[in-house]
Amino acid sequence: MKNLVNNLSSVKDFLLNLIFPKECLGCGQEGRYLCQLCQSKILLNQKNYCAFCHKESSLSKICQLCQKESPLLNIWVAADYNNEILQSLIHNLKYKYIEESSQSLAGLIISYLEKNKIFSLLAINRSNAVMVPVPLHKKRYLERGFNQSFLLAKEISDFYKIEIGQLLRRRVNTISQVNLKRNERQANIQNAFVFQEDKLIDKNKKIILIDDVITTGSTLNECAKVLAKSGFKEIYGLAIAQRDD
Ligand SMILES: [Zn+2]
Ligand SMILES: [Zn+2]
Numbered sequence: 001m002k003n004l005v006n007n008l009s010s011v012k013d014f015l016l017n018l019i020f021p022k023e024c025l026g027c028g029q030e031g032r033y034l035c036q037l038c039q040s041k042i043l044l045n046q047k048n049y050c051a052f053c054h055k056e057s058s059l060s061k062i063c064q065l066c067q068k069e070s071p072l073l074n075i076w077v078a079a080d081y082n083n084e085i086l087q088s089l090i091h092n093l094k095y096k097y098i099e100e101s102s103q104s105l106a107g108l109i110i111s112y113l114e115k116n117k118i119f120s121l122l123a124i125n126r127s128n129a130v131m132v133p134v135p136l137h138k139k140r141y142l143e144r145g146f147n148q149s150f151l152l153a154k155e156i157s158d159f160y161k162i163e164i165g166q167l168l169r170r171r172v173n174t175i176s177q178v179n180l181k182r183n184e185r186q187a188n189i190q191n192a193f194v195f196q197e198d199k200l201i202d203k204n205k206k207i208i209l210i211d212d213v214i215t216t217g218s219t220l221n222e223c224a225k226v227l228a229k230s231g232f233k234e235i236y237g238l239a240i241a242q243r244d245d
Helices: 002-019 036-040 084-095 099-115 138-144 148-160 182-189 218-229
Strands: 072-079 129-133 168-170 193-195 206-214 235-242
Touching (some): 072 099, 072 218, 084 235, 129 148, 148 206
Parallel strands (some): 129 206, 206 235
Antiparallel strands (some): 168 193
């Protein structure tokens, strides 16, 4: 069965490639959506800071002051958003179903995690952690056909062999956070998520919430609050990039 699925997906790739030949998003060279040279131009995030207030902090730990407002312990941001190639990849991930973009973007996240030895320093592994993608509302999911955060989580989960738990459901189809001010964002996302019990997932597991791009961090924070209220104690956030407010 798995072979059949693999064959079908390579048939799909073959047909797509006939209609839309693959071109590098960065330089236009044919063959791949991102050539190696352009991939190397996307810089991994060099800074370690609290994603809420941007104060420097080791391992991007949420600072003490911000922890008063958030159960998140750390938020890791893999790459610098100010890069055109990265932005096109993210656009492709969100608005076109191009699996290769999720592979490249998850690759960046994995490189970031490995370079900073984050999972080993915090003893996060397959036996004690679960990855939770930020969910889309059902309506948006049906329009889009996929959840980009789930696609990222799947790639990262394949690499680390950490299971995925779909522990959240988005009950409100919130308007996009993009054009909202900081306080409006918080109000917009408040109570948007509910806990979805999975009896197989122990509450002592470390949670790694996965989102594509974060801005103020209020979506991750809202998800973390729901999980904390449901009994999870160790909650982290992980995203490709952080856009300026
Ligand atoms: Zn290129
Ligand atoms: Zn802070």
